[in-house]
Amino acid sequence: MAFDASFFALVGLIIFLALLVYLKVPGMVAKSLDERADKIASELAEAKRLREEAQHVLAEYQRKRKEAEAEAASIVAAAEREAAALTAEAKAKTEEFVARRTALSEQKIKQAEDEAVNAVRSAAVDLAIAAAEKLLAAKTDAAVQENLFRNAVSEVKTRLN
Numbered sequence: 736m737a738f739d740a741s742f743f744a745l746v747g748l749i750i751f752l753a754l755l756v757y758l759k760v761p762g763m764v765a766k767s768l769d770e771r772a773d774k775i776a777s778e779l780a781e782a783k784r785l786r787e788e789a790q791h792v793l794a795e796y797q798r799k800r801k802e803a804e805a806e807a808a809s810i811v812a813a814a815e816r817e818a819a820a821l822t823a824e825a826k827a828k829t830e831e832f833v834a835r836r837t838a839l840s841e842q843k844i845k846q847a848e849d850e851a852v853n854a855v856r857s858a859a860v861d862l863a864i865a866a867a868e869k870l871l872a873a874k875t876d877a878a879v880q881e882n883l884f885r886n887a888v889s890e891v892k893t894r895l896n
Contacts (some may be wrong), residue, residue, distance in 0.1 A: 755761065875883070 873878070
């Protein structure tokens with residue numbers, strides 16, 4: 736029997752395969768593949784857990800954002816109400832101030848008018864007294880003047896008491 740190269744290649748192949756089976760290489764390959772599959776599965780589970788956690792955190796932040804927006808809106812509304820109240824109060828105080836100033840100005844004007852009328856009356860009385868004095872001095876003698884002076888002084892005394 737003649738053995739050619741094909742026969743030796745077949746025998747080498749069978750020995751190689753037997754050696755692989757004897758050294759449990761297929762089991763090691765399967766074990767390695769199983770470990771890799773388990774690792775990938777655990778990574779997928781971790782990724783899924785992280786995704787769910789991220790969605791939960793996102794929902795929480797969205798809820799907090801909405802609460803913050805609502806709170807900001809309420810703060811703005813309160814500030815607007817307060818500004819309106821302050822504006823109304825300032826307007827009322829301004830109107831009150833203007834009314835007081837107007838009343839004070841009217842009072843001062845009335846007082847000035849009264850003083851002017853009194854000054855005119857006083858000047859008229861002084862003028863009338865001076866005119867009466869000149870007229871009496873021209874028409875009366877010393878005895879009549881003395882009598883008139885006494886009467887005027889006594890009348891002033893009675894009015895003062």
